[in-house]
Amino acid sequence: MTTLTDLTLAQARDGLRNKDFTARELTESYIAAMDKHRDLNAYITETPELALAQAAESDARLAKGDAGAMEGLPIGMKDLFCTEGVLTTAGSHILDGFKPPYESTVSARLKQAGAVLLGKTNLDEFAMGSSNETSYYGASKNPWKATGDDRDLVPGGSSGGSAAAVAARIAIAATGTDTGGSIRQPAAYCGITGIKPTYGRCSRWGIIAYASSLDQAGPMTRDVRDAAIMLGAMSGYDPKDSTSANLPVPDFEAALTGNIKGLRIGLPKEYRPEGLSPEIAALWDRGAQWLKDAGAEVVEISLPHTKYALATYYVIAPAECSSNLARYDGVRFGLRVEGSSLDEMYMKTRAAGFGTEVQRRIMMGTYVLSAGYYDAYYLKAQKVRALIAQDFRQAFEQVDVILAPTAPTPAFGMGENMADPITMYLNDVFTVPTSLAGLPGLSVPAGLSATGLPLGLQLIGKPFDEETVLRVGGVIEDAAGFTAKPTLA
Amino acid sequence: MLDKQTVRNIAFLARIDVKEDDLEPLANQLSGIIGWVEQLGEVNTDGVAPMTSVTNQVLRWRADELTDGGRADQVVLNAPDKLDGCFAVPKMVE
Amino acid sequence: MSYIIKGNTGDWEVVIGLEVHAQVISNSKLFSGADTTFGAEPNSQVSFVDAGFPGMLPVINAKCVEQAVRTGLGLKAKINNRSVFARKNYFYADLPQGYQISQYELPIVGEGTLILDMPDGSTRAVGIERLHLEQDAGKSMHDQHPNKSLIDLNRSGVALMEIVSKPDMRTPEEAGAYLRKLRAILRYLGSCDGNMEEGSMRCDVNVSVRHPGEEFRTRCEIKNVNSVRFVMQAIEHEAARHVEVYESGGDIRQETRLFDPSRGETRSMRSKEQAHDYRYFPDPDLLPLEFDDAYVEAIRATLPELPDEKKERFISEYGITAYDATVLVMDQENSAFFETVAKGRDGKTAVAWVTTNLFGSLNKRGLSVSDSPVSATQLGQLIDLVADNTLSTRLAKDVFEIMMDEGKDPSVIVEERGMKQVTDTSAIEAACDQVIAANAEKADEVRNGKEKLVAWFVGQVMKATQGKANPAMLQEILKKKLLG
Structure with a gap:
């Protein structure tokens, strides 16, 4: 054991219970590390005093022996989760000064389980982006750098701050949200584990909405076991969210048996398009071999509508966002730019409050829902979405889990993809179909690129079968033996 | 594809002030994305029902009980402008 | 009963359709647990859902669903076992979410019928197009401050039923009868108190005119008319305006108008003139609203006898x-x-x-x-x-x-x-005898054929008995005594 911040969540949990160290000590180590790596800009708001107070309560509970599943574990909270009395920004200027008078269900559950809040992590504005560069509070940096190249890289997005914080050891774990890949892609870029559970597994109540039919919260952690533990603490039925699933929460950690004998693993042939980076293809093949070696059967499957997933996503998500973001109007909270009339106040406030990418998606969404275009774009996209979901349903008649790359490239340089929105959107090509179908998807670090950057493999499961996804993910993790650490940490 | 006037209309519907000079570039950008999205036209969706809910759940109903309200102070706490317990906005004319 | 406007170019008929917003009787709001009672302190009956705060989500109130189904059954309408909530997107200060959760393509209640009872005893059927559930908006107040409007969200999120008629009415009286009948049905069902003064029942009126037998012409919508009398006045004025415009060679533009009760006329709402494009789409925060036939039948079993x-x-x-x-x-x-x-x-x-x-x-x-x-x-x-x-x-x-x-x-x-009537023959006879004796001349006149005077005698005897004599007996006895 080197330093406390190097411990995984599971190790720290056990250490706290064994009284090897206190929650206060653990939290202080993290606060010190946060100080040291503030240049990563992983946090928008740091809450060290709150963290220490919570740590003291955790120590008291640990002493009494009534520790929760996350007792005393210091985490980062994506700044899309409303936290009572703590500034909540969604990475946007428009929520200036907003302190919610309520706590999101997921953050409340984590608190209930004993987690310690280190701060609110950086993100693309309203979770719209794949590089964390659209944050009003400045981009967060990836703690990794390419071999022999000092340029700053993006941590991915939108949960870039969470991914950077976990990778740089300035949070033991962090929450993320995933709409089209926003947990999995940054997890892959930063060499950590992230799971987007099945739509409906985690309550959306109190999470600032981007695209309601796609948004799902999930954990971002150092390894698969940590993800299983934290997912358990975040999950569960919430009567305040009409789309929350009324299902029992399994013991995800217990699913990590390492036994995948006889499981059928699908490799979708459409995920190997012409021009797929050879090193990504090779990583994928290696992953398939590891699973075969562990006794699983690997078969090729077809998801014929994969090609249309991105276009579908970029109709549906902007449409929902154009409506979800209408409430930011300068009347009840956040920024207001005065105007002589109500409309003028709205227009100035929203022009000043939203960044370029958010404005672009709102306009896109407004257009595809407007009279005369609804059928051609929105309705068409909802039909294609149904076909994409059907592809997966049919595939899961043959296989138990699907293996695919998480992202088409490793982390790219800051500013590289900002010029062309469509190039940026292509980062989500392997993650978006899963989101459209509402399925669980896990990204596990599985190797390094030629340039020394982490690469992830993705496991996609049946609805509410996170257990199989985690179990297979654990096998990949073991086989990959990914021990590399970011340059900075 | 999208011309300046269309973008001006959309911007008004979305209540986003777009400067006159920015209309043209924005029209080009949005046209680019819309053009790319139009690949969906290749998909045969005859007889396909649009997907309206992701989960196979039914809508749950809550009981008709009073469980909320009674905290006017918190409701207006974050308001940029307020008066007499109400939100204040520039005068609206009928 | 016909209502025809005589014009220079011939007869004009009025075509009327009504959209009624009826506030659902429920304790809490359509999608939140806040109180619906009228008249509380500003923003005291507001949940963060009603105020459109970030991350807030709607959960539907079972009572409101039941009330809508009940009302649908009362209107002999088709109940849709599957309906969908959609967002109607527009910006307004009293609309905190920036959209109203309503129902668009698939409402909870489809076509039905309402029977009008006209004053002459005749009846007329008016088609109901649909009934759907939606959220009410908040309240804007413009008089409190010289250059600000104030917003109270207490009403925001209260459940409304929008009940849309077919354009089946042809006279202001029919529109009045429609509203009175609808109100009666809603009150019988207990789904709305029908109080137009307090705004728990509000009416938008669609009016157009045409020469009988023509296709429908352009209609205008008169918003928020708040009494039956005003609805009838607004129709009269609006129809007359249409005829005047057409006959002077003009054209009616489809628009939203406001009724000014003090002047008895409608005027254009310029602030609403900017083209609306509501961009309806299914609300992704809600799943389709579904129930089975047994649910509907259970409600049907509790319906009262209707008007x-x-x-x-x-x-x-x-x-x-x-x-x-x-x-x-x-x-x-x-x-x-x-x-x-x-x-x-x-x-x-x-x-x-x-x-x-x-x-x-x-x-x-x-x-x-x-x-x-x-x-x-x-x-x-x-x-x-x-x-x-x-x-x-x-x-x-x-x-x-x-x-x-x-x-x-x-x-x-x-x-x-002692107001019991006298039915004792002898007592009545005695009273008759007294009156006849005191008015011998008049009695003679009767006997000489002026039979009309019998009524005068009846009155006199009645007066003498303080009105207590049984009128039929009195009549008979008098006739016998005077005419033999």
Whole structure:
């Protein structure tokens, strides 16, 4: 054991219970590390005093022996989760000064389980982006750098701050949200584990909405076991969210048996398009071999509508966002730019409050829902979405889990993809179909690129079968033996 | 594809002030994305029902009980402008 | 009944459709647990859901679903076992989410029928297009500050039923009858209190005109008219305006207008002129609203007898006219009062007492049936006293007025004041003899053929007996004595 911040969540949990160290000590180590790596800009708001107070309560509970599943574990909270009395920004200027008078269900559950809040992590504005560069509070940096190249890289997005914080050891774990890949892609870029559970597994109540039919919260952690533990603490039925699933929460950690004998693993042939980076293809093949070696059967499957997933996503998500973001109007909270009339106040406030990418998606969404275009774009996209979901349903008649790359490239340089929105959107090509179908998807670090950057493999499961996804993910993790650490940490 | 006037209309519907000079570039950008999205036209969706809910759940109903309200102070706490317990906005004319 | 506007280019007919927003009776709001009571302190009945705060989500109130289904059944409408909530997107200060959760393509209730009862006793069917559930908006106040408007969100999120008629009405009277009938049905069902003054029932009126037999022409929508009388006035004015515009060579533009009751006219709402594009789409925060037939049948089993059925029954069971039955059934309390009075008695007598005497007297006193000093049981007793000849109809009217003042049982009043009618033949004969003796000349005139004077004698004897003589006996005895 080197330093406390190097411990995984599971190790720290056990250490706290064994009284090897206190929650206060653990939290202080993290606060010190946060100080040291503030240049990563992983946090928008740091809450060290709150963290220490919570740590003291955790120590008291640990002493009494009534520790929760996350007792005393210091985490980062994506700044899309409303936290009572703590500034909540969604990475946007428009929520200036907003302190919610309520706590999101997921953050409340984590608190209930004993987690310690280190701060609110950086993100693309309203979770719209794949590089964390659209944050009003400045981009967060990836703690990794390419071999022999000092340029700053993006941590991915939108949960870039969470991914950077976990990778740089300035949070033991962090929450993320995933709409089209926003947990999995940054997890892959930063060499950590992230799971987007099945739509409906985690309550959306109190999470600032981007695209309601796609948004799902999930954990971002150092390894698969940590993800299983934290997912358990975040999950569960919430009567305040009409789309929350009324299902029992399994013991995800217990699913990590390492036994995948006889499981059928699908490799979708459409995920190997012409021009797929050879090193990504090779990583994928290696992953398939590891699973075969562990006794699983690997078969090729077809998801014929994969090609249309991105276009579908970029109709549906902007449409929902154009409506979800209408409430930011300068009347009840956040920024207001005065105007002589109500409309003028709205227009100035929203022009000043939203960044370029958010404005672009709102306009896109407004257009595809407007009279005369609804059928051609929105309705068409909802039909294609149904076909994409059907592809997966049919595939899961043959296989138990699907293996695919998480992202088409490793982390790219800051500013590289900002010029062309469509190039940026292509980062989500392997993650978006899963989101459209509402399925669980896990990204596990599985190797390094030629340039020394982490690469992830993705496991996609049946609805509410996170257990199989985690179990297979654990096998990949073991086989990959990914021990590399970011340059900075 | 999208011309300046269309973008001006959309911007008004979305209540986003777009400067006159920015209309043209924005029209080009949005046209680019819309053009790319139009690949969906290749998909045969005859007889396909649009997907309206992701989960196979039914809508749950809550009981008709009073469980909320009674905290006017918190409701207006974050308001940029307020008066007499109400939100204040520039005068609206009928 | 026809309503034709005579123009230079011929006759014009009015085409009317109504959209009624009826506030659902429920404790809490459509998608939040905040109170729906009218008139509380600003923003005190607001959840963060109603105020459109970040991350807040709607959860539907079962009672509101039940009320919508109930109302649909009351309108003999098709109940849709699967309906979808959609967002209607527009910006307004009293609309905190930036959209209203409503129903668009698939409403909870489809086509139905409402029967109009016209004053001449005839009926007319008006089609119901649909009924859907939606959220109400907040309230904007413009008088508190010179350059600010204030927003109170207490009403934001309260459940409304929007009930849309087909363009089936042709006269202002039909529109009035539609609203009165709809209000009666909603009150019977207990799904809306129908109070137009407090705004729990609001009406948008669609008006167009055409030459009979033509296709529909462009309609204008008059927003938020808040009384039956104003709806009828607004239609008259708007129809006349259309005719005038057409006949002077102009064209009617489809637009939203406002009715100004002080001037009795409509005017264009310029602020609403900017083209609306509501961009409806299914609300992704909600799943489709679904229920099975058993749910609908369980609600159907609890429906009260509704005005139309009650009217039919009153006509057949009590033999009263369609007109009287209509008057009675428009209000549940009135009809219950009537039934208590009529049970086991002559229906026609009962209806006359209730609609003429009771309603007339209550009206004069500014009271409603629920405040009536005379109970239905007491009114029944009074009728019984006439039937058993204790009272003449005339005496009964006097007793009734005393009952209205004092609230006592009729038998008590009769007893206390000795108001029992005289049916003793000898007593009446004696009184007749006295009057005839005192008016010998007039008696002779009768005998000489001026039979009309008999009535004068009846009056005199009545006066002599303080009105207590049984009128039929008196008539008979007098005739015998004067004419032999």
